[in-house]
Amino acid sequence: MTFEISEWLQNSTPIITIFNIMFFTFTLLFSIFSFLIFISRLKPWCNCNICSSYLTMNWTNEFINLSDWYTHLLKKSPTGTIHIHVLNNTITCNQQNIEHILKTRFENYPKGKPFSAILGDLLGNGIFNVDGVSWNFQRKMASLELKSVTVRSYALEIIIEEIRTRLVPFMNSFAHAEKVFDLQDIMRRFSFDNICKFSFGWDPRCLQVSLPVSDLANAFDVASKISARRALSTSPVIWKIKRLFNIGSEKNLKEAINVVNKFTDEIINKRKEIGFSARNDLLSRFMCSVNDEKYIRDIVISFLLAGRDTVAAGLTCLFWLLSKNQEVEKKIQEEATRVIKNPDQEYPSFEEIREMHYLNAVVYETMRLYPPVQFDSKFAKKDDVLPDGSYVRKGSRVTYHPYAMGRMERVWGSDCGEFKPERWMKDGVFVSESVFKYPVFQGGFRVCLGKELALMEIKCVVVALVRKFEIRVDGNQELRFSPGLTASLKDGLPVRVFEK
Numbered sequence: 135m136t137f138e139i140s141e142w143l144q145n146s147t148p149i150i151t152i153f154n155i156m157f158f159t160f161t162l163l164f165s166i167f168s169f170l171i172f173i174s175r176l177k178p179w180c181n182c183n184i185c186s187s188y189l190t191m192n193w194t195n196e197f198i199n200l201s202d203w204y205t206h207l208l209k210k211s212p213t214g215t216i217h218i219h220v221l222n223n224t225i226t227c228n229q230q231n232i233e234h235i236l237k238t239r240f241e242n243y244p245k246g247k248p249f250s251a252i253l254g255d256l257l258g259n260g261i262f263n264v265d266g267v268s269w270n271f272q273r274k275m276a277s278l279e280l281k282s283v284t285v286r287s288y289a290l291e292i293i294i295e296e297i298r299t300r301l302v303p304f305m306n307s308f309a310h311a312e313k314v315f316d317l318q319d320i321m322r323r324f325s326f327d328n329i330c331k332f333s334f335g336w337d338p339r340c341l342q343v344s345l346p347v348s349d350l351a352n353a354f355d356v357a358s359k360i361s362a363r364r365a366l367s368t369s370p371v372i373w374k375i376k377r378l379f380n381i382g383s384e385k386n387l388k389e390a391i392n393v394v395n396k397f398t399d400e401i402i403n404k405r406k407e408i409g410f411s412a413r414n415d416l417l418s419r420f421m422c423s424v425n426d427e428k429y430i431r432d433i434v435i436s437f438l439l440a441g442r443d444t445v446a447a448g449l450t451c452l453f454w455l456l457s458k459n460q461e462v463e464k465k466i467q468e469e470a471t472r473v474i475k476n477p478d479q480e481y482p483s484f485e486e487i488r489e490m491h492y493l494n495a496v497v498y499e500t501m502r503l504y505p506p507v508q509f510d511s512k513f514a515k516k517d518d519v520l521p522d523g524s525y526v527r528k529g530s531r532v533t534y535h536p537y538a539m540g541r542m543e544r545v546w547g548s549d550c551g552e553f554k555p556e557r558w559m560k561d562g563v564f565v566s567e568s569v570f571k572y573p574v575f576q577g578g579f580r581v582c583l584g585k586e587l588a589l590m591e592i593k594c595v596v597v598a599l600v601r602k603f604e605i606r607v608d609g610n611q612e613l614r615f616s617p618g619l620t621a622s623l624k625d626g627l628p629v630r631v632f633e634k
C-alpha cells in the first residue's frame with residue numbers, strides 16, 4: 135500500500151499532488167472541527183452542580199430514586215423545567231410545555247433517531263419506535279383493532295380466565311402456606327401471560343404456583359433492561375462500540391433479542407400453517423393486512439413491551455398503597471358489593487367495572503403518584519421555545535415527567551403527596567383531568583393505545599383480589615426503583631396474603 139502511494143505521488147504532477155494534499159488536510163481538519171462541535175454540544179464535561187451531581191452520582195446521598203432527585207430539582211425551578219447539559223436533556227413538568235410538545239408542536243417532537251437507535255435492535259420498526267408514515271399506518275390499524283368490540287371482549291375473556299384459573303389459585307395456595315412472596319414477580323407473570331395471549335394467541339403459562347422459568351420472559355427482561363441503560367448513558371459512543379465488537383452488555387442484548395425473535399418467528403410460521411383469518415389475537419388480525427413477516431414481528435413485539443411491565447407496575451404499586459391505606463381497600467370492597475348485586479357472581483362484567491367510580495379513582499390516584507412510565511422523551515426536530523420560555527435546540531432531548539408532576543403542589547395542590555382517591559370524585563362520580571396535567575398514558579396524538587384495556591385489566595384484578603384476600607406488605611420499606619423503561623422495584627415487593 136505504501137509502495138502504491140509513493141509510486142502514484144512520483145507519477146503525478148506536483149500541482150495535482152499539492153492539490154490532493156491540501157484537499158486531504160482540509161477534509162481532515164473539517165472532520166475534526168465538526169466532531170469537536172458535536173462533542174461540545176453534548177457538553178460531556180459540564181461542571182454545573184446538577185451535571186456534576188449526575189455524573190458523580192452524588193444525588194444518591196440524598197435520594198433513593200433518580201426520579202425523586204429530578205422531582206426535587208423541578209420543584210425548585212420557577213418554571214417547572216430543568217436542563218441536564220451532559221444529557222442534552224430538557225426535563226419538564228409544566229402542563230403548558232407538555233401540551234406544546236405532545237399536541238401543539240407534535241410534528242417538531244418525534245421519537246427521533248437517537249431513540250430509534252436505542253430501542254431499534256429490540257423493537258425494529260414497531261409502533262413504539264417509529265415516526266411518520268410507518269407510525270401513522272400502525273397507529274390507524276392498531277386503534278381500529280383495539281376499539282373493536284370483538285377484540286375488547288376477547289381481552290376481557292383472557293383476563294378473567296387468567297384471574298380465575300391462575301391468580302386466585304396462586305393466592306389461595308400462598309395464603310394457606312402463609313409464605314412471603316414477591317408480588318411484583320406475580321403481577322409480571324400475570325400480565326405477561328395476558329399480553330402474550332392477547333398479542334400472539336399463545337399462552338406462556340408463567341403464572342403457576344411452581345413459578346416456572348420462561349426463556350421468552352427472561353430474554354424480554356434482559357433486552358428491555360439493557361436497551362433502557364443505553365438511554366441513560368451520556369453518549370451513545372460506548373454502547374455503539376460495544377455493539378460493534380459484540381462484547382459485554384451488548385453481547386447479552388444481542389443474545390436476548392435473538393431468543394425473542396426466534397420465538398416470534400416460530401409463532402408467526404405456525405400461525406401461517408394453521409390459518410389466522412378466524413382468530414382474534416392481534417398477530418392474526420395484523421397478518422390479514424400485512425405480508426412482511428419482519429414487520430409483523432416488530433409490530434407485535436412493541437405490544438409485548440407496551441402491555442407487560444406497565445400493567446404489572448401499576449398493580450404492584452396499587453397493592454402497596456392499599457396495604458398502607460386499608461380504609462381505601464374497604465371502600466373498594468363496599469363499592470364492588472353494591473355494584474355486583476349477585477353474591478354468587480365471582481367476577482365483574484364489563485358494564486359493572488364501568489359503574490365502579492371509586493375504583494377508577496383509586497387506579498388513577500395510584501398512577502398519579504406512581505406512574506408506570508415515570509418519564510418519556512422526544513427529540514426536537516428544529517430549534518424551538520417552550521411556552522415557559524425554555525429554549526430547545528434542534529436535536530436535543532425533551533422529557534416530560536409524570537412522576538414529578540404528581541408531586542407538584544402547583545399542579546395538584548398542597549396535599550399532592552397524599553394518596554387521596556377522593557380528589558377524583560365529585561358527588562360520587564369520577565371526574566377526569568386534562569391529559570396534559572395527568573400524562574400517565576401520554577396525551578395528544580400518540581396517547582397510549584392500550585389505555586382502556588390496561589385500566590380494565592387492573593380494575594378486574596383489584597376487584598377479584600380485594601373481595602377474597604388481604605395482601606399485606608412484609609416490612610416497611612420505601613419504594614426503590616431500578617432504572618428502566620417502566621417503573622420496576624429493585625428488590626420486588628415482598629408480601630403475605632390472607633384469606634378474608
Ligand code: HEM
Pocket residue numbers: 261262273276436437440441442444445448505506507510511573574575576579580581582583584585587588589
Ligand atoms: C397502566 C398501563 C399502561 C400505561 C401507564 C401506558 C403508558 C403509555 C405511555 C406513556 C405511552 C407513550 C410512550 C411513548 O411514546 O414513548 C404509551 C404508548 C403506547 N401504549 Fe401504553 N400504557 C399502558 C398499557 C398499555 C397496554 C396494555 C397496551 C397494549 C395492549 C399499550 C399499548 C401502547 C401502544 C401501542 C403505544 C404506542 C402508541 C403510539 O406510539 O402511537 N399500553 N403507553
